[in-house]
Amino acid sequence: MLSKYENYEIVNLDNLTYCANLANLYEVSQHPNYKFIKGDITDKNILADIIQDVDAVMNFAAETHVDNSILTPEIFVKTNVLGTQCLLDMVRKYEIKKYIQISTDEVYGELGAQGCFEETTPINPSSPYSATKASGDILALSYFKTYKLPIIVTRCSNNYGPNQFVEKLIPFFISKLLKNEKIPLYGDGKNVRDWIYVYDHCSALDLVLHKGRVGEIYNIGANCEKSNVEIAQILLKALGKDDSYIEYVKDRPGHDRRYAISNKKIKAELGWRPQKSFEEGIKQTIDWYINNTSRIKEVLK
Ligand SMILES: NC(=O)c1ccc[n+]([C@@H]2O[C@H](COP(=O)([O-])OP(=O)(O)OC[C@H]3O[C@@H](n4cnc5c(N)ncnc54)[C@H](O)[C@@H]3O)[C@@H](O)[C@H]2O)c1
Numbered sequence: 001m002l003s004k005y006e007n008y009e010i011v012n013l014d015n016l017t018y019c020a021n022l023a024n025l026y027e028v029s030q031h032p033n034y035k036f037i038k039g040d041i042t043d044k045n046i047l048a049d050i051i052q053d054v055d056a057v058m059n060f061a062a063e064t065h066v067d068n069s070i071l072t073p074e075i076f077v078k079t080n081v082l083g084t085q086c087l088l089d090m091v092r093k094y095e096i097k098k099y100i101q102i103s104t105d106e107v108y109g110e111l112g113a114q115g116c117f118e119e120t121t122p123i124n125p126s127s128p129y130s131a132t133k134a135s136g137d138i139l140a141l142s143y144f145k146t147y148k149l150p151i152i153v154t155r156c157s158n159n160y161g162p163n164q165f166v167e168k169l170i171p172f173f174i175s176k177l178l179k180n181e182k183i184p185l186y187g188d189g190k191n192v193r194d195w196i197y198v199y200d201h202c203s204a205l206d207l208v209l210h211k212g213r214v215g216e217i218y219n220i221g222a223n224c225e226k227s228n229v230e231i232a233q234i235l236l237k238a239l240g241k242d243d244s245y246i247e248y249v250k251d252r253p254g255h256d257r258r259y260a261i262s263n264k265k266i267k268a269e270l271g272w273r274p275q276k277s278f279e280e281g282i283k284q285t286i287d288w289y290i291n292n293t294s295r296i297k298e299v300l301k
Helices: 022-029 044-051 066-071 073-093 128-147 169-178 198-211 228-238 264-270 278-291 293-300
Strands: 010-014 034-038 056-059 098-104 151-156 158-160 183-186 192-197 217-220 225-227 246-249
Touching: 010 044, 022 034, 044 073, 056 073, 056 198, 066 073, 066 128, 073 098, 073 128, 098 128, 098 198, 128 151, 151 198, 158 169, 158 198, 158 278, 169 183, 169 228, 169 278, 183 228, 192 198, 192 228, 192 278, 198 217, 198 264, 217 264, 225 228, 228 246, 228 278, 278 293
Parallel strands: 010 034, 056 098, 098 151, 151 217, 158 192, 183 246
Antiparallel strands: 192 225
C-alpha cells in the first residue's frame, strides 16, 4: 500500500502475540507514512484514539491456528469475535468510510469431492477457529444491515509465501526438513486445500478496499487445489529428500477433507487476477526460508 499509494498513511495496530514478528515489517517501519502501535483490538480506548483519525479499517488481527483453537478456544472467541465487535463499534462511532473484515474459506466447512465454495454457500464451520471467524463475518454483515455501515467481508483460501509464521503447514514442513526431521502428515495426507501466494491475496484486498461494493462478500482464491501429501512431496523434492521423511500421524479432530473456492465474483466485478503460479511461488518461498533460517530459529532449535 505504501509503495503504491504515496499519500497514504498506515497505522498498524497489533498486540504482538506469539506468532507476530516485527522483523517482518523492518523495511516498512522505516517509511515516514507508517506507524506501529502495540495494542489489542479488544481495547476500546486504544481503538478510539486510532480510529477517529482514519478513513478505513482493515481487520487482519486474529488468532489463526486451527490446532491451537482446539486446545484453547477462549482466546479465539475473545480476539476473533469480541475484537471484531469492538472494531465495528468504533467504525460506527467515528463514521469510518470503509471496513474490511479479512476472513477465510474455512468458514464454509467441508466440501465434498466436487464443486467449490461460492459466496452464497452457507457457512458451516468445523473448528473453533473457523467458528469464530464465521461469527466475526456475520457480526460484521449484521452491522451493514442494522447500522448501514460500509462493511465488506473477504474470504481467502490458504496463504503461503515469505514471512509466514512457522506453525503453518508450508513453513512448518520446510523448517522441519531444513532441520533434517520428518514431517508429520495428518491422517492419510489426502486433505485438500486451495493455495494462494500471499501477495495475490494482498492485491485482491487492495481492489476490494478501493472498488468493492459494501455489504458484499468476496471469495479470494487462485484455483490451486493440492492435497497435503502433494505439498509434502513438492517440498521433499525441492529440498533433496525422499518419502521416508513423511510420518503419518493421527488425524486432527474435525479436519475438513477438502476446500476449493470460486474466484468468479472478484474476477468479474473487480478484474482481479492472481499473478503467481504455484511453481514459482513455492520456489521463492522455499528460497526465502533457506536464506532466512535465523528468522525461523524458534522452531529450528
Ligand atoms: N494465513 C492464511 O492462510 C489465511 C487465509 C485466509 C484468511 N486469513 C486471515 O488473515 C488474517 C491474518 O492471518 P495470518 O495468517 O497473517 O495470521 P497470523 O496468526 O500469522 O497473524 C495474526 C496477527 O494478528 C495479531 N493479533 C492477534 N490477536 C490480536 C489482538 N487481540 N489484537 C491485535 N492484534 C492481534 C498477531 O499479533 C499477529 O500479528 C487473519 O484474520 C486470518 O483469519 C489467513
